[in-house]
Amino acid sequence: MSLEPKDDHDHNGWLQEKDLSPVEKGYLSTLMWIDKRFRIVDYMELLENLYYKINLQMPKSHTEQYNLDNKFWYWYPLYSLGFFSLLAYIVAAFSGALLGFYYVPGAAGGATGDPSAAYQQITFIMTDLNFGYMLRSIHRWSAQVMTAAVFLHMLRVYFTGAYKEPRELNWLLGIVLISLTLVFGYSGYLLTFDQLAFWASQIGVEMALSIPLLGEWAAQLVFGGFTPSAATIQRMYLMHVFLLPFIVTALIAIHIGIVWMQGIAEPH
Numbered sequence: 369m370s371l372e373p374k375d376d377h378d379h380n381g382w383l384q385e386k387d388l389s390p391v392e393k394g395y396l397s398t399l400m401w402i403d404k405r406f407r408i409v410d411y412m413e414l415l416e417n418l419y420y421k422i423n424l425q426m427p428k429s430h431t432e433q434y435n436l437d438n439k440f441w442y443w444y445p446l447y448s449l450g451f452f453s454l455l456a457y458i459v460a461a462f463s464g465a466l467l468g469f470y471y472v473p474g475a476a477g478g479a480t481g482d483p484s485a486a487y488q489q490i491t492f493i494m495t496d497l498n499f500g501y502m503l504r505s506i507h508r509w510s511a512q513v514m515t516a517a518v519f520l521h522m523l524r525v526y527f528t529g530a531y532k533e534p535r536e537l538n539w540l541l542g543i544v545l546i547s548l549t550l551v552f553g554y555s556g557y558l559l560t561f562d563q564l565a566f567w568a569s570q571i572g573v574e575m576a577l578s579i580p581l582l583g584e585w586a587a588q589l590v591f592g593g594f595t596p597s598a599a600t601i602q603r604m605y606l607m608h609v610f611l612l613p614f615i616v617t618a619l620i621a622i623h624i625g626i627v628w629m630q631g632i633a634e635p636h
Contacts, residue, residue, distance in 0.1 A: 447632065449517050449520050449524055452513075452521075453514055453521055457510075459510040460510040460511045460514055464507050464556075467504060470489065470497060471489050471490070472486065490560045511556060525539065528633065529633070538630070542623065545623060548616050549616070552616065556604075558600065561596075561601055572590070573591050573593075573595065576591065590603060
């Protein structure tokens with residue numbers, strides 16, 4: 369399907385036959401010119417089909433299901449928490465990528481590694497970099513909003529019974545995602561290496577050491593030792609920037625794909 373007639377002669381004649389204003393003729397001529405080169409009508413049909421498929425996925429509200437006059441609850445606000453989590457994740461990923469151009473992990477401070485270099489770089493971003501304060505604030509708040517939205521999303525799924533068969537595997541995948549979200553937030557929290565981050569990392573070391581039999585090995589692997597150091601910052605940086613984004617993005621894609629195949633659950 370295409371907007372334009374078979375050739376330019378038919379195109380001009382078709383426009384002349386229509387009783388259209390100059391503005392309408394100009395609009396249609398432009399649209400036909402674009403469609404002839406980029407086949408935009410085909411993509412518009414795909415978008416239309418996609419819209420109807422998404423609309424079919426949405427659960428019916430009580431007002432729609434029981435033909436009530438009051439349409440206040442036509443859309444369930446709580447059913448948007450998953451999308452809200454995804455949106456916050458995209459904002460955090462984009463702002464974090466921009467911050468990556470300026471942030472230097474503590475291991476780059478010298479031959480032996482100086483963890484204070486991380487804090488100095490954060491100070492530079494916040495005070496000297498143009499729009500640096502805004503950029504870091506966007507990244508920080510989007511990460512916090514994502515954590516809260518994921519938590520509320522899990523509560524909504526639980527209390528509406530959306531974790532039940534056949535959606536139990538996606539529920540388990542959601543538990544993995546919220547756990548990785550907390551690890552995401554913790555690793556990013558330590559990258560500033562201020563006093564709060566230092567003692568938060570020390571608490572993490574102590575928690576790792578409390579693991580029976582594997583405690584010392586876990587502390588060495590995750591934190592690079594038994595006290596926070598440049599090795600800790602380097603490990604958190606690698607986890608936060610090079611490991612977790614790919615894992616979380618892949619799991620989110622799988623999670624959304626399963627929701628798309630099964631549809632959004634009606635409240636039980």
